[in-house]
Amino acid sequence: MAVVTSRSSRRPDILGDFLARVEFWEPHLWRGELSDLAGALGRYFSVVEIARAVASIEDRFTRTTMLVQLADGVTDKVMKVSLLADARHEAWDVEDGNYDYALKHVVSGFIDAGMFAEAGEAVDAMRNPEIRLDYLAYLSSALEKAGKGDEADKILSDRSELESVNPDTRPQSELLAEAESLLEMDLDPDFPSIRTLFGSVETDVRAGRFDEALTAIRQHFPTLFCPASLELDSDTLRQLLLFQIERVRSFNRNDLKVEFLTDLAGTAHARAAEIPSEIEGAISTSEFLRLEPAAVPSVHSVDPSVLEFSEFVRVLFERPVPLNDEEQRIYDRERAEDPDVSDPEALVRLATELFLCFGEVAPKFSPEQVNQAMWTLLGHPYWLYEAMTEDGVREESVIDCLEAAYRVFADYVSLTKLPDFSSKFNMWWDEFWKFESPKVWAALFGTMVRVLELPEEESRYAALHGLGHLVGRNTPVEGVAAAIDSFLSRHEGELSDKLYGYARNARVGEIL
Secondary structure (H helix, E strand, O other), X not given: OOOOOOHHHHHHHHHHHHHHOHHHHHHHOOHHHHHHXXXXXXXXXXXXXXXXXXXXXXXXXXXXXXXXXXXXXXOOHHHHHHHHHHHHHHHHOOOHHHHHHHHHHHHHHHHHOOOHHHHHHHHHOOOOHHHHHHHHHHHHHHHHHOOOHXXXXXXXXXXHHHHHHOOOOOOHHHHHHHHHHHHOOOOEOOEOOHHHHHHHHHHHHXXXXXXXXXXXXXXXXXXXXXXXXXXXXXXXXXXXXXXXXXXXXXXOOHHHHHHHHHHHHHHHHHOXXXXXXXXXXXXXXXXXXXXXXXXXXXXXXXXXXXXXXXXXXXHXXXXXXXXXXXXXXXXXXXXXXXXXXXXXXXXXXXXHHHXXXXXXXXXXXXXXXXXXXXXXXXXXXXXXXXXXXXXXXXXXXXXXXXXXXXXXXXXXXXXXXXXXXXHHHHOOOOOOOOOOOHHHHHHHHHHHHHHHOOOOHHHHHHHHHHHHHHHHOOOOOOOHHHHHHHHHHHOOOOOOHHHXXXXXXHHOOOOO
């Protein structure tokens, strides 16, 4: 008889995996989300297990808030004191901009635990006078409720002394009004005020320039995908939302649809408002609600060296190419850090296999996708040439990869009419190589010379570019000038003036 596992019984396994890899998930979650999870984790795991996971988190502010949250759910007095003491210790090392805000959480934790003396010490450690005044008042109020009026009077006395030396004790409403007036000032042409920005957005929408409106919004609110939270007039916002809904649908990506709907629902809930029927109708169409095929993993989130060859090709080539600034801003929201390449030798072998069958693989994709794939592989974020110099990468593997590059030019570049933007092939050997082996240098030089003999100019420019850098970047390779002289001699009268001049410059290393 089969055993059916309920969702609730699987939950500890899912949470256990999260707890074991919390440092992996940290960049993907907001600080508040991690802090809120501390209490939920406490229902399934021991305080010691959770505290150990918290210690692996990089951000000290997050460590502080998670420890305070964890302490809130603990009934054991000794454990609560220990957790709050650890939180205070973490807060002391938070960077200046967040230091007082971290201490605010610690103070709240001490007050909730009835540890008023410790709360007072944390307030005294605050550096911002306004925040310190607010939390002295908060502590005084808590003491009054706890029946400790004398201690509350002492704190109020301290507060009056602090106010006497604080140059600005105006009401908070007055300070906020002044801040609002500053936000309405155009302090710099490149950084318009919110009022000016929204004015330009409304003007663009009325003129039908929706792309320009979204571009302006994205420049100033880079994480905002659904514009529903903006304080635009209702008609401008309606038109902008309808346009963005169509834009989201056109990407055919589930994650963008979900993000848009989540932002829209969250904004409507926060404002206690209903979503207009026209907007609701647009997001209820079968085209918008259709479940799209799974998107290709981001090149920033996957280690290419662990992939099978077919998946390696898919990650490199089956990615959308941004056609305008707005699309670029959307795709740039991927994680920016370089992925870890755990096995450089495997990456070099995968690249070799790709180069050897490039004439079969590349024509299946658009020239834009091919160009983007090669920039990804040879440049950011995979840096193939750097992988070749890593410890543990065999010399034979490097030589095979360098020589396999010939097939890229012989089987694809020389046979394909490439648009001008296919710049990576021209810049294929635009590198500061760090090779040490004479055999590797010989393989690199030999491949360039072979590509130079291909009849098509695009390949010849690429080869001359690389040969020019062999001279100009003081590599140990000899015979570059002789190889170029031989090429010019054998093809005298056949070359365009532009290619001939480029070859003469490459001969002496005058290549940018």
